[in-house]
Amino acid sequence: MSKRDAFFNHITEGNTTKGDYITLGSAMLDGETITNAYVKLPLKTMNRHGLIAGATGTGKTKTLQVLAENLSEKGVPVLLMDIKGDLSGLAKPSPGHEKIDERHAQIGLPFESKAFPVELLTLSEQDGVRLRATISEFGPVLLSRILDLTETQSGIVSVIFKYCDDNKLPLLDLKDFKKILQYCTQEGKAEFQEEYGRISTASTGAILRKLIEIEQQGGDLFFGEKSFEVEDLMRTTRDGKGYINILRLTDIQDRPKLFSTFMLSLLAEIYETLPEQGDSGKPELVLFIDEAHLIFNEASKALLNQIESIVKLIRSKGVGVYFVTQNPTDVPEGVLSQLGLKIQHALRAFTAKDRKAIKLTAQNYPDTEYYDTADILTALGTGEALVSALDEKGRPTPLAATLVRAPMSRMDILTDKELREVIDDSKLVLKYNDTIDRESAYEILNKKIDAAETVKAELEKQEESQKKSRTSTRRSTAQNPLIKVLTSATFIRSVFGIIKKVI
Incomplete structure (x- = not known):
């Protein structure tokens, strides 16, 4: 048997699957594509998370697009983080090209041009379905980890949440939390000390500075109502296709704190909301996080631990998380070890550090007699x-080594007119894009402070009035000699004496 035939059997036998699967492409040997040697990804294990890595321009985004399309075809909803702004083309069919036809002929798959159901989401002022969450939904533990607080500061946050729960003060947005921080060390200081102990102004000041950091990165737009419901990420069309939810993040690269805050809240909400299901025939939802280093580079140790814990646990909810980045070392080892699917595009060895990273990357893959893994990582097209x-x-x-199939949808962005059409057709825009600012902690505390100040002002007014009255009486007595004489003991005695004589 020739090496080529042996390799074909090796790939096809190793990719045998009884359940549903995605065909990613066809295997390659010695730089040549082996037609019909399909590389299959079982849907059953798509909740085991994954990594798509490679240098700039090697095709990571198009691989992400291919996976999203095929998951949608299989009825699996998808959430994509579109940081570069080049994924909106999923809403329109591919115009086709002769090079695409050549690629698919090599793979052994017919090429189909299709559009997919797309929902455009946003965290910022960009057009799309607005994603929000309330401070209360975060809870004291998660909020403290996002803010990277000390143990003492975290304790204060817990006390503040307890006070708000006890007094029915909804914590919805950042102004609510800033107001309660101010209240517990100023107007309500005595009340707090009596019920919950003394709260340090230095600690509340440090917490406030951390809140302002998130606020400056757009947190004031993210925190509030109406909260986005996880179920709306998991919709399917009437013909059974999963919605591809594209979160537009082109203006968020310089705001990593907001991005990591959103991601952690989303993962935590998904974990809390979805029922336990273990390994089923296909995932309930798949998330693709493009430019994943934006989460990890700015994350504190506490935040990294939280992300790692959620990634470990969320698999049992039927949710897969896929990180897309330039180098596998961008993802912490604790997270990397949880990833079942690894799609590694070409790496470039320009420096000694690059060559060392390539050797380390090669060690993450199974041994094979058909490839020198470290060499092929730099030779991929x-x-x-x-x-x-x-x-x-x-x-x-x-x-x-796989020749990846081409996307069925457009490999380019939508025009402004096409974007507007997608947004105008959205039912979720009507549900989430009206800003709600109902009465919450900020308004309630302001009313409480205003009422207290009104009472205080009234008391001061009464006291001032009484003081003026007493002063007026003293002054009038001192200024009237006749009254002074009439009230003197000598005058009274003489008068009574005269009266007695007369009688």
Whole structure:
């Protein structure tokens, strides 16, 4: 048997699956595509998380697009973080191209041009469905980790949440939390000390500075109502296609704190909301986090630990999380070890550090007699990737250099007019884009402070009036000699004496 035939059997036997699957492309050997040697990704293990990595311009985004399209086709909803702004084309069919036809002929798959159901979401002032969450939904623990607070400061946050719960003060947005921080050390200081103990102004000042940091990155737009419901990420169309939810983040690259805050709140909300289901036939939801280093570079140790914990646990809810980044080392080892699917596009070895990173990356893949993994990582072309997945029993599939299929949708952005059409057709825009500012802690505390100041002012007014009255009486007595004489004891005695004589 020739090496080529042996390799074909090695790939096809290792990619046998009884359930539903996605065909990513066809395997390659010695730089040549082996037609019909399909590299398959079982839907059953798509909740085991994954990584799409590679240097700039190697095809990471198009691979992400291919996975999103095929998941949607299989009825799996998807959430994409679109940081570069080049994923909106999923809403329109591909115009096709002769090079696409050539690629698919090599793979052995017919090319289909399709559009997919798309929902455009936003955290900022960009057009789209507004994503929000309330301070109360975060809770004291998660909020403290996001703000990277000390143990003492975290304790104060817990006390503030307890006070608000006890006094029915809704914490909805940042102005609510800033107001309660001010109240507990100023107007309500005595009340707090009596019920919950003394609160340090230095600690509340430090917490306030952390809040302002998030506020400056757009947190005032994110925190508030109406809170986005996780169920709205998991919609399907009438014909069974999963919605592809594209979160527009082109203006958020310089605001990593807001991005990591949103991601952590979303993962926590998904974990709390979805029921336990273990490994089913396909995932309930798949998240793709493009430019994943934006989460990890600015994250505190506490935040990293929280992300790692959620990634470990969320799999059992039927949710897959896929990180897209330039280098696998951008993802912490604790998270990297949880990833079942690895799609590695080409890496570039320009420096000694780059070469060392490539050797470390190669060690993350199964051994194979068909490739020198470290060498092939630098030899892959655009749209080619080294793929290692898990089969339906959780075992690694054969390592395969893969010619990845082309996206069925447009590999370009939508025009402004097309974007407006997508947004205007959205039912979720009507549900979430009206700003709600109902009575919450800020308004209630202001009323309480105003009432207290009104009472205080009235008391001061009464006291001042009484003081003036007493002063007026003293002055009038001192200024009237006749009254002074009439009230003197000598005058009274003489008068009574005269009266007695007369009688």
